[in-house]
Every structure is written in structure tokens, then in C-alpha cells.
Amino acid sequence: MSNPIALPLFETISFNPESGRAVYLQLSDAVLLLIKNGKLRSGQKLPASRDLARLLGINRLTVVKAYEELQMQGWLESAVGSGTFISSHVVDHQPTTLGGSLVPSSLKKAGFVLQPLDYLENVSEPAIAGLHLDDGYPDPRLAPLKEFYRAYRSQLNRSGLYDKFGSYSNPAGPGHYREALSLYLNASRGLKTTANNILSVRGTLMGINLVCSALIKPGDVIVSGVPGWRRVEHNFIHAGARPIGIPVDEHGLVVEELRKICLKEKVKMVYVTPHHHYPTTVSLRIDRRLELLRLANTYGFIILEDDYDFDFHYRHRPLLPLASADENGMVIYCGSFGKSFSPAFRMGYLVAAENVIEHLSKVRVILDRQGDHIQDNAMADLLNDGTVQRYLRKTLAVYQQRRDFFCDLLGTALQDVVRFTPPEGGMTVWTQFPDTVDLQKLIKQAYAKGLSISDGKAHQYPGFNVKGLRLGFASSTTEELAKSVEILKRLL
Structure with missing residues (x-):
């Protein structure tokens, strides 16, 4: 198959000057996509560089560099005095069997089967908002x-x-x-x-x-x-x-x-x-x-x-x-x-x-x-x-103050809603809610108000029916803790 390819096949090629990618590489990408889509077949002859340059409105040397790039990668081959051809080593593809890296779908879903890991699906990381009662993180500001x-x-x-x-x-x-x-x-x-x-x-x-x-x-x-x-x-x-x-x-x-x-x-x-x-x-x-x-x-x-x-x-x-x-x-x-x-x-x-x-x-x-x-x-x-x-001694005093302040807030603002015991240590308060509270709904509502809360799903087990959340206090200032508890009070 040595007849030249009709130029109209290349008329749809366009270039994005803001992509940061050289024009000759954009052209080589476009030609490669035509090959992978099955529109260019093994042994077909490509247009002369001068003709393609005139069609696309670019410099002839740009076309030459694009052809050379594809030739170095093995997609094209040339013969002196005959022109440039799709390599005879390229296996022809039909669009339905396409698996090339330039096709956007290949970046979304692999062509091979993944073994499901169901046990990794039951814990998610909560979204972070401006205020947070997290899983027990330190305050990086300290x-x-x-x-x-x-x-x-x-x-x-x-x-x-x-x-x-x-x-x-x-x-x-x-x-x-x-x-x-x-x-x-x-x-x-x-x-x-x-x-x-x-x-x-x-x-x-x-x-x-x-x-x-x-x-x-x-x-x-x-x-x-x-x-x-x-x-x-x-x-x-x-x-x-x-x-x-x-x-x-x-x-x-x-x-x-x-x-x-x-x-x-x-x-x-x-x-x-x-x-x-x-x-x-x-x-x-x-x-x-x-x-x-x-x-x-x-x-x-x-x-x-x-x-x-x-x-x-x-x-x-x-x-x-x-x-x-x-x-x-x-x-x-x-x-x-x-x-x-x-x-x-x-x-x-x-x-x-x-x-x-x-x-x-x-x-x-x-x-x-x-x-x-x-x-x-x-x-x-x-x-x-x-x-x-020295840092640990300083933060120990800060976190103890925040723990005491937070527990006092919970005990006054939410005394009729939550149960907890002030922790002897750590960075969170294990807080239990009544059965009437939908924790997942609460978490979503709080996030809509600008407060992220640790994920309660992580603490649910068959036979363990306690509705509990870890409410982290260490990463928030007393002012931030007060605002967070006020949001919970309004929601509950």
C-alpha cells in the first residue's frame, strides 16, 4: 500500500500555542493518534512535508521534525527517493480495540482487571473545612x-x-x-x-x-x-x-x-x-x-x-x-x-x-x-x-488547656445530647451520641457550615452499636473550638 494518503485526513489537526508543548510534538501526537485510531495503516505513505506544511499553515521544518520524531520512536520509516511511510511493523488497530496512551479513556480506566479490595472501601478521609474537630492531629502552627x-x-x-x-x-x-x-x-x-x-x-x-x-x-x-x-x-x-x-x-x-x-x-x-x-x-x-x-x-x-x-x-x-x-x-x-x-x-x-x-x-x-x-x-x-x-513540654501545656476548654464547652453546650469522659491524654475526646442522631447526616451538615468532623464510619462494627466520634481538640485554638461547638449546638 504505497499510494499517498489524501490530505483531507489531516485537515482536522489543530495546534494549541498555550499548551507549552512544541508544535512539532503536537503534530507528531496527532499523527500517532491517527495511527492508533486505525485511520492510518501499516505501509501507507504520508504526504510530503511541503504539502502538509502548506495545508496546516506551518513551517516545513516543523513537519520534518515531527516525522523524524515518529521515525525515531519506530512508528514511521522512510526510503530515500520514495518518501515516508507508516512502519511495516505497526499492527493495524480498529478503533474499538484502541488502548493507546493518548486516548483520554485509557487514563480513566485500565484495560486489565483489578482485584476488588472490599475491606478498603469502608473508611474515607473527611473533607477539611476552615474549622475542624479532626481525628486527633497536632497543631502545625506550634x-x-x-x-x-x-x-x-x-x-x-x-x-x-x-x-x-x-x-x-x-x-x-x-x-x-x-x-x-x-x-x-x-x-x-x-x-x-x-x-x-x-x-x-x-x-x-x-x-x-x-x-x-x-x-x-x-x-x-x-x-x-x-x-x-x-x-x-x-x-x-x-x-x-x-x-x-x-x-x-x-x-x-x-x-x-x-x-x-x-x-x-x-x-x-x-x-x-x-x-x-x-x-x-x-x-x-x-x-x-x-x-x-x-x-x-x-x-x-x-x-x-x-x-x-x-x-x-x-x-x-x-x-x-x-x-x-x-x-x-x-x-x-x-x-x-x-x-x-x-x-x-x-x-x-x-x-x-x-x-x-x-x-x-x-x-x-x-x-x-x-x-x-x-x-x-x-x-x-x-x-x-x-x-x-522543649517543644513537647510547651505543646503539652497548650493541648491540656485546649482539652479542658473543649470539655467544658461540650459539658455545657451539649450536656443533654452527648456523653463523654475527659481523656487523660491524647488529642481527642471520644464522644457518644444518642441513637436518634444520624452521624453521617450531622457530618454533612457540619461541613456545609464550615466544620469538618472525623468520620464516624470508621468506628462501626458488627455487634458494636455505640454511636461515637473522635472530636480532636489539639489542632484548634480555643476561639476555633468555641465556634466549632456552637455549630454543633445549632445542628443538634
Whole structure:
């Protein structure tokens, strides 16, 4: 098929001078689209560059460059003295079988089948409005951003650029950061770690996902509290584990129910947030803490301890983590700076026995060769010079004031509508509503008034009928909290 293609086929081609893309590339895109649409077939001859340039009102060299571009990509071929042709290696397409990247529909829906993950459909992130009672986030306006900026910039200006930028490093994290973090955790949480007990990760969820990938096999039993954190439960399901939920009361996880399960079947891991249980914020009572450790030693299961907001406890000093009393290496402890600084800081850590950290580091390479060592080392400097510790002392007082103010507001403005207990720590108030309140309707109405509220769907379980929301107070000023409660009062 060597006859020239009729010029009218190209009359529909137009150019957008504001697209920022060179005209010759726009022309090559248009010709390629004609090929993929089946309007240009293998072996067909293209118009001479001079004729096409005259038709489109562009420079002949632009057409030549467009042809050369397509020829380099293998779509066209030329013969000296004969002209330019659609490559004989191009398979002819019909429009109905089109799957080319230039077709807008291909960017909306893939041509292959996706396996449904139904368990990821039941939690959504609420829209953010000007006012917010969120899931328990810190106030980034209080974070030591200037100090962090200086520490990060200092890392970029120091010597040893090849060590920092020229090669990969330890997947567990830079030694400087792990040593600084080890000293900090030992002083603040009563741990007895060295740098070899620490693995740097990009937030708590990555750490939990890594634990599931490295230590959990399909069919393994994982026990956690109900209500709990949906995100971590999704990781258990995604790993093929068999999750079992047990009740949480005003004293935390009901460990006696765990003992009954252990008598019947092999438990691989127990996930727990003993300091401030998510979502209800209750603390695990001391006798249950000791019993949980005893059961782990007896039945050999892993305790995955998530201490997501250790630093913010108001009634007394923070309760030391289970990991501080672990004498047999049964606890994997995870924490994060996301609740201390800002969720935008994807900085977390895992603490465990040395051989566990070594094993997790090997698996981590499959997912992420290493973390952000520059950011880690900047944080290490802030730990070593006391910036983090001073910041936490300051924000603890601020958040306690906001908690007290918020609870007083709830207790006066909504005393006949909601039930709550002022939390001993954390950044949210677990607030229960009567059955007559439609929480999803309330959330939508509040958003229309400029207030975003954490998603109540995340705390709904079969057999757990409490209508509860986590109303975060830490990220809002007292003035903002007053406006937020006033909106709720009007709606309720």
C-alpha cells in the first residue's frame, strides 16, 4: 500500500500555542493518534512535508521534525527517493480495540482487571473545612518548623556529600539518627535500647505494614480491640491473616478474652494501643498490662504496641510502654513524630530485638530501599540539642488547656445530647451520641457550615452499636473550638 494518503485526513489537526508543548510534538501526537485510531495503516505513505506544511499553515521544518520524531520512536520509516511511510511493523488497530496512551479513556480506566479490595472501601478521609474537630492531629502552627529547617539545611551544607547523596545506606536508617533516637526513647520511655534496636520508617502505618509483610503468614491469627483502628486492621486482612476482635472497656483491652482465645487456638500477634486506645482514648490498666505480657511469654505471640501519642498525657506522667517491661523480646514497639509535629512529617520508628530489626530491614529493602536519611539526621540534631523535648513540654501545656476548654464547652453546650469522659491524654475526646442522631447526616451538615468532623464510619462494627466520634481538640485554638461547638449546638 504505497499510494499517498489524501490530505483531507489531516485537515482536522489543530495546534494549541498555550499548551507549552512544541508544535512539532503536537503534530507528531496527532499523527500517532491517527495511527492508533486505525485511520492510518501499516505501509501507507504520508504526504510530503511541503504539502502538509502548506495545508496546516506551518513551517516545513516543523513537519520534518515531527516525522523524524515518529521515525525515531519506530512508528514511521522512510526510503530515500520514495518518501515516508507508516512502519511495516505497526499492527493495524480498529478503533474499538484502541488502548493507546493518548486516548483520554485509557487514563480513566485500565484495560486489565483489578482485584476488588472490599475491606478498603469502608473508611474515607473527611473533607477539611476552615474549622475542624479532626481525628486527633497536632497543631502545625506550634511545631518547631524554623528549627527543623535550619537542621535540614545544615545537613545539606556539611561535608561528606558522597556518604549522604552518592550511595545507598543502611535500610534501618542512619546511625546518627538511630543513636539519637535510642537515647531519647531510653530517657523518655524507660527503654533499654541501642541503635541496633531501632528501624526508621515513614510513619506508623509503614511500620505496621512492614511487620505484617515480614512476620505474618496467611491464616495467622491476629487479635486486636473492638472498636479499633481500621487502617491497621486492613493491613492484617491484606496480609491474609485471620483477625479476631475482642472488647475494649473503660480499662482498655479485655485481656481475659484474649486468654480464652489462646486456650483454643494459636495466636500469632496481638495489636494494642495501651496508652490511649484508639479510638476511645482509654488506658490499659496495670494488671491487664502485666497479664498481657505474661500471656505473650506463655503462648509465644508477638505484641505489636502502637504508642502513637505517648508524649501527650495530662493527668500524670505518661505510662511507660509495655516494651519497657518486656524481658523476653516479645514486644515490637512503634511510634511516630507525626502526632508530635504534623501528619505531613512521615517519620516513624520500630523498636525490637536486634535480630527482628535485622530481619525487618531486609524485608524493607523490597518496599523502600531506605528512608530519607537527610530528614532523619536533621531530626537527630533536634533530639540531641533538646529542641524536640522543649517543644513537647510547651505543646503539652497548650493541648491540656485546649482539652479542658473543649470539655467544658461540650459539658455545657451539649450536656443533654452527648456523653463523654475527659481523656487523660491524647488529642481527642471520644464522644457518644444518642441513637436518634444520624452521624453521617450531622457530618454533612457540619461541613456545609464550615466544620469538618472525623468520620464516624470508621468506628462501626458488627455487634458494636455505640454511636461515637473522635472530636480532636489539639489542632484548634480555643476561639476555633468555641465556634466549632456552637455549630454543633445549632445542628443538634
